[in-house]
Amino acid sequence: MCTDLLRPAGPQPAATPRRLHRALALGAASAALLCGTAAPAAAAGSPGQKIADALRRSPVYVDPSLASAVDAGQQRELAAQIQRTRLPIRVALVPLVEGDSWGGKPEQLAEVVHDRMGGGPAILVTLGEYPEDISAREWPSDAHQAFHAAASVYFQKDMKGAGPAKRVARAIDIIKAGNGDAVYARATADLDAPKPTPDPAGAADAKAASGPGSPVVRLLSLVVGPVLLLAAVGLLLRRRSRLRDLSTPFALPRSVFAAARHSDEAGVRDRAAEEVVRLGEEARGAQGEPAAVERALDAYAAAGTVLDRARGVPDLAGVFALVAEGRAALSGAAAALPPCFFHPLHGPAVRRIPWRPLGRREQLRVAACETCLRAIRTRRAPEVLTDRRDGHPVPYFEVPAEDSLWAATGYGSLLHGPDDSLAARVQRGDFTRSRD
Known part of the structure; x- marks a missing residue:
């Protein structure tokens, strides 16, 4: 590779032999110098190494572009706070944008800096991927519940509009307490809580009581308000019903998924066996289009194959x-969504969403259930089904595709068009090859 430095970049003017010899000698000396020093210099000057070196001198590093947001006094306060915790906490406040050295991802920044610092137990607090958000990563994972400790700050009402220094300080306090999971649960509890039903009639009465108004206006408020409210509720219910009709026709009841999800592996296996038997009965007794019945029977046979050789919950x-694929075939719903990509035991998906796997540039469109969809919209990590790789639990989709039919297909989300199916892949041996 270093010899490339001696090659002319384009057409060169003619030179005398003596001048050419001198130029080549000078070029060779320069190339030797560059080849001996360029790689170490590049490594030493890399962004990750620069941050790691700074964190060896002080537990707080602030990028110069953020110096006005976190001034020197605030940096000293954070450093003193970290020292009092007696925990291996480091803070690296670096702006994250798409296309930067970290791909705009705080977890990539944390991994690189941790590696440059030599590894070992550590907690690294950084800015988050979204405005006013911060992130934390720790090694070993979840030792101090740092991830949720940092994530909870975004949802705490008294932190709205607070600067990065105050938000980081709050995260450090929660990490020190070691109860990040509980704090996060409390901070996000109202996200799923039903909102109080508005009372237009009461609002109209209050308005009338506080100021002048004609009896006709008050009467109209009493009558029209509830009517509009009922119309809005009816519209919402029809919309939800339409979504369910489009996405989960003839699919497994949610109660089946819920019961399986909360069982141990033996319980999941029993539930799966029951549903396979039921699908076979439904397919054999179906009076629909022959091609659809055949697809359902293929799914039934494939489900039996997988059940017989299942090694764990991911296979189950x-x-x-x-089974859901077979029942969708019986219902004639060619566009039915598969189970939730993130955790198929959550049950049927409600829509497809864009999603980009960590460390990859391409964006996928995957099917998500209501729970995971809500988590992603509120910038929470969805619950993910795990598999084992090299003896460690990992998200099932991080297993190499050649070793897992489920990673290759996302339980149906990543199939290639209407002619592709889980049953067809099982039939051609994709599942059994990954088991051997």
Whole structure:
């Protein structure tokens, strides 16, 4: 590679032999110098190494572009706070944008800096991927519940509009307390809580009582308000019903998924076996289009194959996905959504959403259930089904596709068009090859 430095970049003017010899000698010396020093210099000057070196001198590093947001006095206060915790906390406040050295991802920044610092137990607090958000990563994972400790700050009402220094300080306090999971649960509890039903009639009465108004206006408020409210509620219910009709026709009841999800592996296996038997009965007794019945029978046979050779919950979740595929065929719903990509035991998906796997540039469109959809919209990590790789639990989709039919297909989310199916892939041996 270093010899490339001696090659002319384009057409060169003619030179005398003596001048050419001198130029080549000078070029060779320069190339040797560059080849001996360029790589170490590049490593030493890399952004990750620069931050790591700074964190060896002080537990707080602030990028110069953020110096006005976190001034020197605030940096000293954070450093003193970290020292009092007696925990291996480091703070690296660096602006994150798409296309930067970290791909705009706080977890990538944390991994690089942790590696440059030599690894070992550590907690690294950074800015988050979104405005007014911060992130934390720790090694070993979840030792101090740092991830949720940092994530909870975004949802705490008294932190709205607070600067990065105050938000980081709050996260450090929660990390020190070691109860980040509980704090996060409290901070996000109202996200799923039903909102109080507005009372237009009461509002109209209050308005009338506080100022002049004609009896006709008050009467109209009493009558029209509830009517509009009922119309809005009816519209919402019809919309939800339409979504369910489009996405989960003839699919497994949610109660089946819920019961399986909260069982141990033996319980999941029993539930899966029951649903396979039921699908077979429904397919054999179906009076629909022959091609659809055949697809359902193929799904039934494939589900039986997977059930017989299932090694754990990820395979058993595949059985449920195949049963759902068979029932969708019986219903004639060619556009039915597969189970939730993130955790198929959550049950049927409600829509597809864009999603980009960590460390990859391409964006996928995956099917998500209501729970995971709500988590992603509120910038929470959805619950993910895990598999084992090299003896460690990992998200099932991080297993190499050649070793897992479920990673390759996302339980149906990543199939290639209407002619592709889980049943067809099982039939051609994709599942059994990954088991051997």
